[in-house]
Amino acid sequence: MIRPIRATRLAFSLTAAGALTALAACTPPAGDTTAMALVGSMQDTPPGAPEGTCWGRIVSPALIETVTEQILVQPASAATDAGPGAAAIYRTETRQRIVNEREVTWFEAPCPDDMTTETIETLQRALAVREFYDGPVTGRIDAATSAAVGRYQATTGLQSHVLALSTARALGVLATPIEE
Numbered sequence: 248m249i250r251p252i253r254a255t256r257l258a259f260s261l262t263a264a265g266a267l268t269a270l271a272a273c274t275p276p277a278g279d280t281t282a283m284a285l286v287g288s289m290q291d292t293p294p295g296a297p298e299g300t301c302w303g304r305i306v307s308p309a310l311i312e313t314v315t316e317q318i319l320v321q322p323a324s325a326a327t328d329a330g331p332g333a334a335a336i337y338r339t340e341t342r343q344r345i346v347n348e349r350e351v352t353w354f355e356a357p358c359p360d361d362m363t364t365e366t367i368e369t370l371q372r373a374l375a376v377r378e379f380y381d382g383p384v385t386g387r388i389d390a391a392t393s394a395a396v397g398r399y400q401a402t403t404g405l406q407s408h409v410l411a412l413s414t415a416r417a418l419g420v421l422a423t424p425i426e427e
Contacts, residue, residue, distance in 0.1 A: 285362065285388045285392065285393050285396060285408065285409060285410050286301065286356060286357055286358065286359045286361075286362050286388075286409070286410065287301030287302050287303045287355070287356025287357060287358060287409060287410075287412075291304070292353075293353040296353075299358075300355060300358075301355070301356050301357065301358035301359070302353050302354065302355055302356055303353070303354050303355075303356040303407055303409035303410075303411065304351055304352060304353050304354070305351070305352040305354075305405075305406060305407050306349065306350075306351050307347075307349065307350040307351075307352070308349055309345050309346075309347060309348055309349040310345070310346040310347040311343050311344070311345055311346065312343065312344050312345075312346045313341065313342075313343045314341070314342055314343075314344070315339060315340070315341045316339070316340050316341075317337040317338070317339055317340075318337060318338050318339075318340055319335060319336075319337055320336045320337060320338050321333075321335065321336040322335055323335040354405065354407070354409075354411045354412075354413070355411065355412040355413070356409055356410060356411055356412055357410055357412055357415050357421060361421060362388070364386035364387075365386065366420060366421065367385075367386045367387060367388055367392070368384050368385075368386040369419070369420050370392070370396075370410070370415070370418065370420045371384045371385070371386075371392055371395075372384055373418040373419060373420055374392070374395045374396070374399055374418070377399065377418075379395040379396075379398050379399045380392065380395035382395075393408045394408065396408055396409075396410050396414070399414065399418075400414055
């Protein structure tokens with residue numbers, strides 16, 4: 248007989264700072280140490296990515312379930328005229344299983360060279376008009392700009408503070424190439 252005692256789920260996650268570093272592992276423009284939070288990377292790209300493109304990624308951690316069960320080793324015995332009965336004997340078993348595998352989602356992102364002061368100012372204005380950013384237009388990537396990008400992209404289903412190229416184009420921040 249198996250009696251479940253407790254089932255718990257555990258998801259491993261990164262801290263906010265670790266997540267930003269993991270999502271945007273690139274070299275920021277000279278003098279701007281916060282640019283890592285918004286631009287893509289040329290060093291860390293998906294297999295088959297075109298040369299010269301930059302990418303961001305979302306890493307969803309594995310979801311692991313821990314189950315602790317009591318396994319019946321010896322059933323209880325009833326009291327008889329010969330003597331008292333005995334209580335059942337159980338052993339505890341704990342096991343883990345992966346409920347959801349770790350998943351990596353890639354998306355194309357602007358490269359650091361594309362993120363000029365003017366481009367960042369345009370991004371800040373575009374997010375402010377849509378009421379996602381309420382800070383000053385500085386032309387610098389700061390925590391407020393990165394958070395606003397994350398909030399805006401969450402409405403499109405992309406859970407990342409790294410600016411996606413498609414988002415930059417949708418906001419009118421970067422030009423969309425004309426296909427011939």
